[in-house]
Structure formats: C-alpha cells, structure tokens
Amino acid sequence: MGIVRKTKSVEALLNEFQNNSGAISAIELIKRFNSQFNKTTVYRVLDKLEDDGILHSFLDIKGIKWYAKCNGCSANGHLDTHPHFQCMDCGNVDCLPVEVHIPKISNREVFSSQILLQGICNRCIGSS
Amino acid sequence: MGIVRKTKSVEALLNEFQNNSGAISAIELIKRFNSQFNKTTVYRVLDKLEDDGILHSFLDIKGIKWYAKCNGCSANGHLDTHPHFQCMDCGNVDCLPVEVHIPKISNREVFSSQILLQGICNRCIGSS
DNA sequence: AATTTATTACAACTTAGTTGCAATAACAAA
DNA sequence: TTTGTTATTGCAACTAAGTTGTAATAAATT
Ligand SMILES: [Mn+2]
Ligand SMILES: [Mn+2]
Ligand SMILES: [Zn+2]
Ligand SMILES: [Zn+2]
Numbered sequence: 001m002g003i004v005r006k007t008k009s010v011e012a013l014l015n016e017f018q019n020n021s022g023a024i025s026a027i028e029l030i031k032r033f034n035s036q037f038n039k040t041t042v043y044r045v046l047d048k049l050e051d052d053g054i055l056h057s058f059l060d061i062k063g064i065k066w067y068a069k070c071n072g073c074s075a076n077g078h079l080d081t082h083p084h085f086q087c088m089d090c091g092n093v094d095c096l097p098v099e100v101h102i103p104k105i106s107n108r109e110v111f112s113s114q115i116l117l118q119g120i121c122n123r124c125i126g127s128s
Numbered sequence: 129m130g131i132v133r134k135t136k137s138v139e140a141l142l143n144e145f146q147n148n149s150g151a152i153s154a155i156e157l158i159k160r161f162n163s164q165f166n167k168t169t170v171y172r173v174l175d176k177l178e179d180d181g182i183l184h185s186f187l188d189i190k191g192i193k194w195y196a197k198c199n200g201c202s203a204n205g206h207l208d209t210h211p212h213f214q215c216m217d218c219g220n221v222d223c224l225p226v227e228v229h230i231p232k233i234s235n236r237e238v239f240s241s242q243i244l245l246q247g248i249c250n251r252c253i254g255s256s
Numbered sequence: 257a258a259t260t261t262a263t264t265a266c267a268a269c270t271t272a273g274t275t276g277c278a279a280t281a282a283c284a285a286a
Numbered sequence: 287t288t289t290g291t292t293a294t295t296g297c298a299a300c301t302a303a304g305t306t307g308t309a310a311t312a313a314a315t316t
Binding site for chain 1: 187189191192211213215216224226227228229230231233235236237238239240241242243244245246247248249250253
C-alpha cells in the first residue's frame with residue numbers, strides 16, 4: 001500500500017526531493033531528518049512513495065539504497081528505467097536520461113536491467 | 129596483497145569455482161564450507177583471489193556479494209567487464225559474455241559500469 | 257628440525273535495514 | 287467541534303552481511 005495520509009514526514013521527504021535534482025541515499029535522509037523523524041519512519045515513507053510511483057530506488061556500488069524522483073510512473077508500475085551515475089570523487093549520484101540498448105541474451109528472458117556507471121562528475125573534474 | 133600460500137581454504141575455494149560455471153555468492157560459499165572454514169576465512173580468501181585477478185565480484189539486486197571466475201585478468205587489473213544475469217525464479221547468477229555499449233554521457237567521465245540483468249533462465253522457463 | 261610469518265578461528269563489532277507493538281495523529285463522520 | 291477509526295509513528299529489539307583485532311596455527315623457507 002502507498003501513501004494514504006499527508007503526514008509531516010511525507011511532506012518533508014517530498015519537499016527534500018523537490019529541492020534536489022539528484023538522488024539521495026536513505027542514510028543521508030535519515031541524517032538530515034535525524035531530529036525530526038525516526039529512521040524507521042524514513043524507510044517506511046520512502047517505501048510507500050516508491051509504491052506510489054513517486055520515487056524509485058536503486059543500490060550503489062556499496063549496496064547502499066538511493067532514491068530519486070520518478071518521471072511518468074504510477075502505482076501501476078515504474079516505467080522510466082535508466083542508468084545511474086556515481087561520482088567516485090564526491091559520491092553524488094544522478095539519474096541519467098539516456099537509453100542503453102541491451103542485446104538479446106541467448107537462453108534467457110530479460111525483464112529488467114540495473115545499470116550503475118562510475119566516474120568523475122563535472123564539478124569534480126574542474127577541481128583537480 | 130593476493131594469495132601467498134596454497135592453503136586448504138584456497139584450494140577448496142578454487143576447486144569450487146572450477147566445478148561451477150556460474151557465479152557463487154559469498155553467503156553460499158560460507159554455507160558450503162561451514163564445517164571446514166570460518167566465514168572470515170572465506171571472505172578473506174575471496175578478497176585475495178580477486179586481488180590476484182582470479183575471481184571478480186559484484187553485487188546482486190539485494191546488495192549481496194557474488195564471485196565468479198575471471199577470464200584474462202591479473203593482479204595488474206580486471207579487464208573482462210561484462211553484465212551479470214540473475215534468474216528471478218531460481219536465483220542463479222551468471223556472467224554474460226556480451227558487450228553492452230554505453231553511450232557518451234555529457235558532463236561526466238565514465239570509468240566503469242556495473243550491469244545486472246534480471247529475468248528468467250532457460251531451466252526455469254521450461255518448468256512453468 | 258628450526259624459524260619465519262602468512263593464515264586462520266574466534267569473538268566481538270559495525271552498518272544498513274527490518275519487525276512488533278503500543279502510543280499518536282490524520283481525517284472522516286457525527 | 288467532538289468523537290471514532292485506523293494509518294502512521296517512535297522506540298527498542300532484532301537481523302543479515304560483512305569487518306576487525308588478536309592469539310594460535312601451519313605453510314614454506316633455511
Ligand atoms: Mn533514477
Ligand atoms: Mn562475471
Ligand atoms: Zn563529483
Ligand atoms: Zn532460473
């Protein structure tokens with residue numbers, strides 16, 4: 001089940017993603033709202049926002065969970081699949097609005113793909 | 129540092145990958161060798177085999193660590209990067225010997241990519 | 257056989273996330 | 287506005303995967 005009541009934690013988390021174009025890790029959100037909400041609440045609200053097709057989640061190279069805004073998804077399903085990029089320098093993570101073509105894989109039926117790219121972001125290239 | 133001494137745990141783990149074409153999770157290996165080696169030993173030996181370019185590792189959709197044989201890698205570096213496939217039915221994981229082309233990403237320098245595909249493997253398609 | 261030191265087992269720890277449950281607060285109905 | 291229903295929350299306890307420190311052990315060299 002998704003969000004039913006517009007509680008303070010829901011509004012605060014939605015607002016946080018409104019003011020942020022990139023992805024945010026669950027851990028970072030727990031830190032940010034440390035004084036206002038319990039970590040369990042943060043995890044549970046994020047989970048519901050994902051159910052509703054408002055946020056999507058993925059794991060980074062360390063297995064840490066990140067969330068980012070969806071685009072054109074709903075409770076019926078997450079449609080906008082795309083790769084994610086993590087800067088090895090600053091650690092920031094972004095959604096990449098590009099298509100990656102997956103070739104036909106023999107002997108298997110592929111339903112979804114998780115793609116995580118690593119490298120250096122523009123801001124970190126400058127500050128060498 | 130990689131492997132220096134051919135100990136029993138090193139031989140047992142190497143042997144396990146010899147007899148297995150797919151990937152094996154660290155957790156599964158710890159279970160298999162539960163009566164013979166401590167889990168710390170398993171983790172440390174796997175780590176060294178990866179340093180030596182004999183095995184490579186990656187995380188699955190749950191953030192669990194998997195290992196598989198390398199092909200043409202060495203202590204100087206892991207060269208054979210490729211996608212991995214996890215069957216949503218049986219949970220088996222394989223290395224996919226295919227090239228996935230990553231398009232140029234603007235404003236970022238991409239160094240590496242982790243690609244995890246999910247779907248149904250051949251054996252599981254049959255048993256519907 | 258003696259020596260050196262890489263490797264191991266063990267226990268304790270860390271980190272990220274989950275679960276059960278009583279107290280609280282949305283929000284609809286009266 | 288007050289009341290009643292129940293979704294949501296905070297808290298504490300727990301789980302799972304992996305890491306760390308260290309004394310004992312066992313490869314491999316002399
Ligand atoms: Mn995204
Ligand atoms: Mn592989
Ligand atoms: Zn950066
Ligand atoms: Zn299968």
